[in-house]
Amino acid sequence: MCRPFPRLSPVGESAVLVELADAICSEASRQVRVLDARLRESSLPGVIEWVPGYDSVLVHYDPLRTTYDELHALLENCLIRLTTGGVRTPKQVTIAVRYGGEDGPDLAHVASYHGLTEAEVIRRHTAPVYQVAMMGFTPGFAYLIGLDSSLNTPRLATPRTLVPAGSVGIAGGQTGIYPLDSPGGWQLIGRTACKLFNPDQAPFFLISPGDAVRFVAVENGERS
Amino acid sequence: MTVLVEEAALLMTVQDWGRHGYQRYGMPESGPMDWWAFRSANHLVGNQPDCACLEMGFSTAELVVGSEALMAVCGAGFQVYLNDNPAPLWMAFMAKQGDRLRFEKVLGGNWVYLAVSGGIQSSAWMGSRSVYPRAGLGMSLIVGDSLPLAACTAQARLLAGRSLPVSAQPAYQQDSYIGVIPGPHQERFTDRSVEVFFGQPFTLSTRSDRMGYRLLGPALSHQDGADIISQGMVTGQIQVPADGQPIVMMPDHPTTGGYTCLGTVAKVSLPLLAQTQPGEAQLRFHRIEVGDAQKALGEALQAIESAIIEEEDPWLFL
Known part of the structure; x- marks a missing residue:
């Protein structure tokens, strides 16, 4: 043991x-x-x-x-000398997110839950460089490390039956992007137009394990 | 060169050997529920072992053949009719244009495979024709769908009549003994629960599908919680969530999971589990070592390759 x-x-x-x-x-x-x-x-x-x-x-x-x-x-x-082994600089992936409104129906709730303004939630969510620790759950879903702990928010009491692809959410101390339309209980704060998974054209996945991910806020209709 | 779906089974998808190399991105492998029947059907019609077949599960299906083709049907729980005449499973046969091929659901299994010489030529994504509807890679077939086939060759016609003897088929039975390789979290369970798992019978829930088979039986308990830090999973892996009811991962399973794992069903036993019907059938689990499981797998594959009986061998009649 x-x-x-x-x-x-x-x-x-x-x-x-x-x-x-x-x-x-x-x-x-x-x-x-x-x-x-x-x-x-x-x-x-x-x-x-x-x-x-x-x-x-x-x-x-x-x-x-x-x-x-x-x-x-x-x-x-x-596995020999793994703890001192070096790693290459990770690939940087920038995800343009439209925060709030129809794209992030839970942004207001997340803000009031923490006593912050919506703008401050966006600022804290876009500040870190997140690391893709692993992928799983559905094709293209990345488990990110690095969420500002002041944004930790419990999941919805009742999961939504349909969360549209590209939705950006927070669940407990995790943040992530839904690559596919799927049911889900994360607090949705925004949505990206980036395609995380495209089975018809290589490279099939926008993000890989080990990548560094940044979110940037864009207005409706704006592109990164 | 097509087959047309006249009646669709509940789960009816094209499957090849699966989509490999993308599990690190969260993409499941997919592939056949019963690899033994799948491999046998391909081998009987002279295909490479990874050619795409039609997998049909849980209810009756009917096809109309669009052009002459060499075919074989393998699996369990179905009676096959070619134009209303019973047709043998585990045997290659010629079907001609307009023939009706009916797969009548009966007791004794869940899944059956139709292999066609040259393989089914349906759409491929990321190097595989395996359908995975959850990510939009194809759909379960419905009435009116048609599947493209390769052209039938003169060489293929010569294979009609060859069959696979019972000795080289899986020993399907409804009350099966299933080999399980223990680990990697066996020490996270109470000793009593491990004993119960390897001693008591379980049945299959009707909430079982291509992602997972849910076992019903005495609840298993953990020493210290059911959750682990998420890690990769394999087909056959037995996850036990907090409710103590095990779930066996099947080919469309998520690539990673966060529940303790008591063991993994040996590949050689997976076809027996896959063909166990939800409900009454009693499953019992026994321990098997990694080396023994690998040896048994090699022998099963060898049997499929070497046991084929060629039809009308003139020497048999001397």
Whole structure:
């Protein structure tokens, strides 16, 4: 139970879970990015793809091409001196957001919940450079680290049945963008016209794990 | 060169071997619910193992064949009729223009696959023809839809009549024993719950689909909460939320999840689970080691490749 990090475990007969920490923090995220880069460089035999998490990486492999033990040994090599490994400057992605109004029906609520003006909520939401810790939930959905904790707001008591694609929301201490029309319970403060997911044309995803994301406020009709 | 949908099954989608390489962006793999039947059907008609097939689930479907084609149907829970005559599953056969192919839902399974020589030539997105409606990659088929097929070759015609013996098919039964590779969060459950999971029978909820199969049975309890920091998931992974009722991830599952995972259904057992009908059937789980699961998977794939029986081998009649 208390094996030290990093620790490797089988997940079924076709994946290895590499756990680097048990926390959502920028150091765990940094180590995930180091491992992500090393896996890309080393193209280990039998590895199909891998999925970065907040503090873990799940490595999917073809069990007909390699075994758990073989891959375990190769992965241990990739983990040497992970804590001091360097990472490249992340790709910067700027998301133009129309805040409030029909695009952000919960902006007023978020502002009054914290005793702030709407303009101040927008200022605090557009100030940080967010880091994409991981992606999941739906295609193109990015889990961002870096929300100003003074904007932490509980989810809606009753989720909406339809949140339009591009909506920008806050849920607890998280902020994110809905890539697809879907049901959802996040407080919607704005909406972007950026397409986060386009299955018809490569690159299919606007954002990748590890990217740095900034929100900028635009007026209705304005483009970034 | 098409097939036309005359009657649509509840879930009726084109599936190939899945969409790989995009799970890091949150894109599920998709692919067949019963990979064994899928691989067998493709192999019988001489296709590459990843060719697109038509997957039909949970209710009756009917197709009209637009032009001559070599076909094979594999799976469980369906009786197949070619122009009102019962047609064998797990066998390649020729269908001609205007033939009616009916997939009548019966007991004993949920999913059936139609493979056509050359593969179904429907739209592809991101390198795969697998339909994934949640992200707008195609839709479940409805009456009047038609699917493009590859042209039937002279070579394909020669394969008519070949079949896969029962020994190389999955051992479908409704009360199945399902192999599970324990971990990675088994220590997050009470010892008693782990014992219950590997000892007591479970049934399948009707709230089961291509994303996940929900198990009903004795509630499992956690040592210290059901939540974990979200991490990647695989098909077959058994997540246990706070209500203690396990959910097995199926091919359209989200790529990441935030619940503790008791174990993962071995690939060799997934077809049996996929074909278990919601309701009465009792599932029991037993532990299997990673190495044994890999060996069993290799043997199953080998069996599909090597066990084909060619029809009308003259030597058999000497």
